[in-house]
Amino acid sequence: MKLKTLLAAACVAAVGSAAMADGAKVGMITTLSGGGAGLGIDVRDGFLLAIKQSGRDDIEVVIEDDQRKPEVAVQLADKMIQSENVDVLTGIIWSNLAMAVVPAATAQGKFYLSPNAGPSALAGQGCHPNYFNVAWQNDNLHEAAGAYATQAGYKNSFILAPNYPAGQDALTGYKRFYEGELAGEIYTKLGQTDYAAEIAQIRASGADSVFFFLPGGMGISFLKQYADSGVDLPVVGPAFSFDQGILQAVGDAALGVVNTSQWNKDLDNPANVAFVEAFQAEYGRLPSLYASQGFDTANLLISALDAASVSDADGFRDALRAANFDSVRGDFAFGPNHHPIQDIYVREVIKEGDVFTNKIIGTGLENHSDAYAADCKM
Amino acid sequence: MSALLLAEQILNGLQFGVMLFLMAAGLTLIFGVMGLINLAHGSLYMIGAFAAAGVAAATGSFMLALMASLAAAAAAGAIIEVVVIRRLYARDHLDQVLATFALILILSEATRWAFGSFPLYLDVPDALSGPVVLPGGIEYPAYRLALIGIGLVVAVGLFLLIARTRIGMQIRAGEADREMIAALGVDIGRLYTLVFALGAALAGGAGALVGAIQSVQVGMGEPVLILAFVVIVIGGIGSVKGALVGAILVGLTDTLGRTLLPVLFGAFLDPSQATAVGSALASMSIYILMAIVLVLRPTGLFRVA
Numbered sequence: 001m002k003l004k005t006l007l008a009a010a011c012v013a014a015v016g017s018a019a020m021a022d023g024a025k026v027g028m029i030t031t032l033s034g035g036g037a038g039l040g041i042d043v044r045d046g047f048l049l050a051i052k053q054s055g056r057d058d059i060e061v062v063i064e065d066d067q068r069k070p071e072v073a074v075q076l077a078d079k080m081i082q083s084e085n086v087d088v089l090t091g092i093i094w095s096n097l098a099m100a101v102v103p104a105a106t107a108q109g110k111f112y113l114s115p116n117a118g119p120s121a122l123a124g125q126g127c128h129p130n131y132f133n134v135a136w137q138n139d140n141l142h143e144a145a146g147a148y149a150t151q152a153g154y155k156n157s158f159i160l161a162p163n164y165p166a167g168q169d170a171l172t173g174y175k176r177f178y179e180g181e182l183a184g185e186i187y188t189k190l191g192q193t194d195y196a197a198e199i200a201q202i203r204a205s206g207a208d209s210v211f212f213f214l215p216g217g218m219g220i221s222f223l224k225q226y227a228d229s230g231v232d233l234p235v236v237g238p239a240f241s242f243d244q245g246i247l248q249a250v251g252d253a254a255l256g257v258v259n260t261s262q263w264n265k266d267l268d269n270p271a272n273v274a275f276v277e278a279f280q281a282e283y284g285r286l287p288s289l290y291a292s293q294g295f296d297t298a299n300l301l302i303s304a305l306d307a308a309s310v311s312d313a314d315g316f317r318d319a320l321r322a323a324n325f326d327s328v329r330g331d332f333a334f335g336p337n338h339h340p341i342q343d344i345y346v347r348e349v350i351k352e353g354d355v356f357t358n359k360i361i362g363t364g365l366e367n368h369s370d371a372y373a374a375d376c377k378m
Numbered sequence: 379m380s381a382l383l384l385a386e387q388i389l390n391g392l393q394f395g396v397m398l399f400l401m402a403a404g405l406t407l408i409f410g411v412m413g414l415i416n417l418a419h420g421s422l423y424m425i426g427a428f429a430a431a432g433v434a435a436a437t438g439s440f441m442l443a444l445m446a447s448l449a450a451a452a453a454a455g456a457i458i459e460v461v462v463i464r465r466l467y468a469r470d471h472l473d474q475v476l477a478t479f480a481l482i483l484i485l486s487e488a489t490r491w492a493f494g495s496f497p498l499y500l501d502v503p504d505a506l507s508g509p510v511v512l513p514g515g516i517e518y519p520a521y522r523l524a525l526i527g528i529g530l531v532v533a534v535g536l537f538l539l540i541a542r543t544r545i546g547m548q549i550r551a552g553e554a555d556r557e558m559i560a561a562l563g564v565d566i567g568r569l570y571t572l573v574f575a576l577g578a579a580l581a582g583g584a585g586a587l588v589g590a591i592q593s594v595q596v597g598m599g600e601p602v603l604i605l606a607f608v609v610i611v612i613g614g615i616g617s618v619k620g621a622l623v624g625a626i627l628v629g630l631t632d633t634l635g636r637t638l639l640p641v642l643f644g645a646f647l648d649p650s651q652a653t654a655v656g657s658a659l660a661s662m663s664i665y666i667l668m669a670i671v672l673v674l675r676p677t678g679l680f681r682v683a
Contacts (some may be wrong), residue, residue, distance in 0.1 A: 034597050036541060037495035093477065163657050186640070187657040191601050193433060194590045196390035196522065197633045203517070204383045217593035220497055225591050228519045232510035249497035249593060 023195060024057025024310045025081035026301065029073050030091035032065035036216060039093045039290050040065075043115045046282055046294030047090070053278065054302045066160040068093075070100040077101045081108055087310040088113060090297055093290075095119040095138060095166050103274065106130040109313065111320070116290060118339065120169055124372035130313075132320055134297045136262055137339045137370035138166055141238035143366030144344035145211055149236055152258075155180040155186035158233075158249075160198060162214065163187035170238070172211035175369065183207035188214070189302040192332030194367035196223045196344045199229045209233055215240045220249050227253035234258065239358075242349055244288035245355040254356060255350045260364050262344050263292045263329045265357065271326035286357065292328050299325040335369045337376035344368055386516050387637050389629065394520045396529025396628025400584035400668055401607040402621040403536060410616025411573050412467060415474050418458065418481035419581055419606065420599025426451040426582025427589035427598060428489055430456045431498035440503035444586050451582020454485075459574040464567070482600070490596045497578025497595040500586075525587055532580070533622050540618060549573060553616060555564040608664055612671045614678030623679055628664050635663035 028047065029338070031040035037245045048177055051059055057074045066073040073092065090113045091106050092098045093300070098117035105112050106128040109225075114133040121138045140203060149157055159182060161167035167187060181303055202210060210233050214222050219241030239261030246252055247299055265286060275295055279287040287295075303325035308315035323334050333341045344365045346357040347358040406417050429450035435445035438533040462481065465475045501507075502521040509517045540546035547570055560566040585599070592598070609628050613620025642658030647655065671679065 003628075033490065037490065037596070038497075041495050123582065163654075163661070185653050187653055193588075193598075194390075194394055195635050196393065196519075197387055199387045199635060200390065201381055204380065212426070217497060217595050217598065220595075221591065222591035224501070224593075225519075228507060228509075228591065230517055230519070245496045246593075249499045249595075250499055251499050265605060376467045 007249040015244070022089055023056075023060070024301070024305055025086045026061045027068050027077070027086035027089045028061055028063045028083060028091035029030070029076045029080070029089065029097075030063070031068045031093050032063075034068055036068045036093060037217075039116070040091070042245060042288045042290035043093065043294035043297075045089060046279065046287065046291035046296075047115065047298040048299030049275075049279060049282055049291075050295045050302065052192065052282075054298075056302065056305075059302070059305070066092070066097060070097050071320075072148070073097040073101050074104070077105055079107060081110055081312040082370070086155070087111065088301060090301075092114055098122065102131055103128070111310075111316070113297050113301060113320075115293045119165070120370075120372050123337050123339050123370055124375035125377075125378055127376035128318060129338075131333065131376050132300070132338045133340065134300055135368075136344075137372065138169045139173030139176070140262070140344060140365075140368060140370060141240075141260045142170045142211075142213060143177045143371075144368070145236050145238055146174040146177030148258065148260060148346050148362075148364045149174075149209060149211065150177060150179045150233075151362075152209075154178075154234075154236075156183045156206065156208045157181075157211050157236075158183045158185075158202045158205050158209070159211045160186040160188060160214075161212065162248075164190045164219065165214060166215075174211050174213075177365075178211075188218075192218060193221045195225050196229075199226055201233060202233070203229070203231050206226070207233060210235045212237050216246070220246055220279075222271070223250050223253045223257070234237065236260075239289050239347065242347070242358060243290070244286045244357065245290075247349065247358075247373055253350060257349045258361070259347050259349070259358070261289055261358070262340070262342050262346055262348055263289055263361050264345060264347050266360055267328065267330060267345075269326075269328070269330045272328040272330075275328045279362060284287045288353070295330070296325070296327050296329070331367075335371045335373050337370070337378075339370055341369045343369055379617055381515055382514065383637075385514065386518060387633055389516070389518060389526070391630035392486040392626060392634035393526050393529075393629070394633055395626035396526055396533070397531060397588050398602070398605055398629055399529055399622050399625035400580045400587075401606040402613070402625050403533075403618055404580040405603075405606050405608040406613065406616055406618060407549070408577045409572055409610065411549055412463075412570055414463060414466060415471050415478065416463070416577075417603065418485065418575070419477060420603030421482050421485035421498070421583040422451045422455055423585035424489060424596065424601055425454050425485065426585030427500065427594045428493055428498065428585075429582070430589055431500040431585030432493070433502055435498070439675050443500070444583065447582045447586030448579045451585070452579035454582075455578020457577040463574065464570070467570075476557055486596050493503045493596075495596070500589045500594050502590045518544045521591065527539040528587065531671055532583075536618055545569075545572070560671040600666045605664070608668050610678075611667055612678060614675075614681035616665070617678070617680040620626045620678055620680030629665065631663050632660075635660040639663070649678075 064076045075092045093116045095117040111130045118133045118137040161170045235257045242259040304319035307319035335341045345360045346362040346364045350359045426447035430443040430447040433446035507520040510520045609624040613624030639660045643652035643656045
């Protein structure tokens, strides 16, 4: 009897410890309120869909709202690391918040999987073995836009972006792959909502194309005003201003605009077809770029947990680096700085019935890494 | 820079200015009459834009949408005044700032709860879409031209209301001596609610008008609110005339600063440096303007005594 009890206890202990070893506690810090909430909600929903599909109940996800404020994100990260004792952090949308949270978290031995922000500082000299970016390095989509402009034969682009680090990265990225002349280069105020002055300059500049990076509401404002101004030069931009979440708000003004993205809902691979269908069934809306990134991030995490226990940091890191999961983008691998090597596609905004969405029309850059990988020593 | 482009930019600055005036007029009236700092004024702008987007999506009519924005913002303003603001008149400005800041958070999250986190669609009416050609060959969006017209008509209407009507007389009296007009039998509580609703309606209407060429989303009011405060500080707090002059000054300074400063620096710096320095300075230009005005006229241009 005594032996039996002991055995039973041992079994329970064994099962318990096995579950502990395989499971993980994930801290998700993302933007769920205020103007940028759409992005965070999509990342969260994509992430949770993948966890749900995996059927694993040993992955606990703690979700907190950073309100798009760096100081709030830092407090949440401290709380998650010190009192919640999470194994893995993820979720941050904005580069300035990522810069505030990621270096401290990885220095404390936590893993960070970025579903969106990819500031250049974390891809080059500031890279870290425990930091993995599952989306892109910030410059990537702009580089593809530059490559597309060159392919399309544009010779005289007018380029504009907000005056902040990601905006400067955007114009740098575009110019890295664009070979023509510049008709003009403007930095706008971050959060600017009226672009009449800039559009007048575009009209007067004699440009043959326009490249802009204006995320969120800035892009909506720019496109509506651009369409209304009667200037009809072709427009190129990164996917952020043409994403599923905001296209409906832009309306006809976005039709025909060319944009670059590492993902689109019409990518024909089994993982993506299943993802688009499951996301629509679960949430009743089309998935966005951000949702696909959240979904991939969770699947990367699950694939690594299948291969190694999170308590074995080296083994878990190797399992993450292997990226042994079916990405909804098709081929996916990590470069030496733990940023993706992937194809970046060229999409065009179309109207399907009443819904504005994107269609892939070509590939901007194939198996593209980033410009900072060489600076990363780890 | 050609004269044509300069003329177009002046029109842009004017249009930006008259829209700012609609925001600033309400803010300055509320401060002048009630002595209240209302940070939630931007939320009323947002409420107007959301009401317009909702009604436009349901009916397809921009006129109805505009009416709805005025009605919704005025109603929201009246409710807020009766439920919250009324308790704040006797308190100091810090309490008012705290309470109205709380209102911003409550109204933003309530709007997000009701309409979702994604920006809404609101477009310019078909009759005003696309550009028109002005004398001199300037191609200018018809809708923006209409905005300038509407803004100026509202400004004239507001002057007439304040200078020529009984309500306007009470408003002016309320600014000068609120105890005295209460003693003369004017229902001061009702007057306050009315002024607050009027200011709210102006903000809501501006939200709907501007929402059609911008993005209708949660938090859209706060950047405009900051500019509106700059406007009323420049114009003199409490003065509607000051709000108009201040708004147009701010609109022109901001627009022309954005376009002219990079060109100016381009004369003696290389292009990328000129762009960087010029745009950095341009984003400061209106605050520099405010500082200069405050040095020369510490109470603003048209301070009501």
